[in-house]
Amino acid sequence: MNIDVTTPALLFPAISLLLLAYTNRFLTIATLIRSLHKNYKESPDTTLLGQIENLRKRVYLIKHMQGVGVASLFFCVLCMFLLFAGQIEIGKYVFGLSILLLMLSLILSLKEIAISVDALELHLSDIESGK
Template structure:
C-alpha cells in the first residue's frame, strides 16, 4: 500500500536533479556566449562549427531532461493529492508514471553527459593540432 511518504521521498530527489539540470543549462549558456565571441573573432574555424552543432544537440537534450523532470514532479504532486483523496489505485499509477518520467530524464542526462565529453574532446583535439 502506498502512503503519502512514498511520493514525498521522491520530491527531494527530483528537486536536486532539477537543480543539477539548471546548473548544466547555465553552464551551457555561458559556453554558448563565449563561443559566440570566438566565432565573431575567427569566423572560418571548423572546430567552432562542430561545437555549435554539438551545443544545439545538447540544448535539445537539456530541454527534454527538464521536461521529463517537471513531468515527474507534477505526477508526484498529483499522486500525493490522490493519496489524500484516498484514490489509491490512481495514486499508485501516477507514482509509477512519475518514476518512469524520472528514469527517462536520467537517461537523457546520461546521453547529454556523453555529448558533453565529446565536445571537450573536440576542443582538446583542436589544441593538439595547433602544437
Template sequence: MEQLTLTTPALLFSAISLIMLAYTNRFLAYAAVIRNLHDKYLKEHDDSLLRQIKNLKLRLNLTRWMQIFGISSLLFCVLTMFLIYVGLQLTAIYIFGFALILLIISLALLIKEIQISAEALQHHIADIEEHLEKK
C-alpha cells in the same frame, strides 16, 4: 496490491529538486558558453566554432528535455500525493509509476548528454595533442 502512502512520493521531492538544480546549472553553463562562442564567431567567422555551437545546441536541447521530464515527474508525484489524500489509491499507484518512468527518461537523457559532453572534450584534447606534436 500494496498500499502507497504519502511519504513514498514525497521521498522523491528532494532527489528531483537536486537533479533539477544540477540540470539548471548545466543549462546556464551552456547558455554562457553559447553566448561567448556567438560573439567569437561574429568576430572571427571560424568554422570550427560552428561545430562547437552545433554540439552545444544538441546538448542544450537534451538538457531542456531532461528538465521537462524531471519537472513532469515532480508534478506527477504531487498529483500522486493528492490522489492518495482524496482516497484514490489505485489511480495514485499508476500515476506514481508514470512519475517514475518520467524520472527514468530524464536520467537516461542525462547519460546521453554526458556521453556527448565527454566526446566533445575528447575532440578538444585531440586538438591540443595534435598541436603539441607539430611543435
C-alpha cells in the same frame, strides 16, 4: 504494495536536486554558447562551429531533461493528492508514471553527458593536431 502520501514525498528532494543540476548545466552551456558565438563572429573557425553544434544538441537535451523532470514532479504531486483523496489504486499508477518519467530524465542526462565528453574530445583534438 502499500503506499501512502509519504511514499511519493520521498522523491521530492531527488527530483528537486536533479532539476537544480539541470538548470546549472543549462546556464553554464548558455554562457559558453554566447562566448563561442562572440569568438566566431570575431574570427570564424570550423572548430568553433563544431563546438557550437555540440552545445546546441546539449541544450536541446537539457530542455527535454528539465521538461520530463518537471512532469515527474507534477505526477508525484498528483499522486500525493490522489492518495490523500483516497484513490489508492489510481495513485499507485500515477506514482509509477512519475518514477518512469524520472528514469527517462536520467537517461536523457546520460546522453547529454556522452555528448559533453564528445565536445571535450573535439576541443582536445585541436590541441593534439598541433603536435
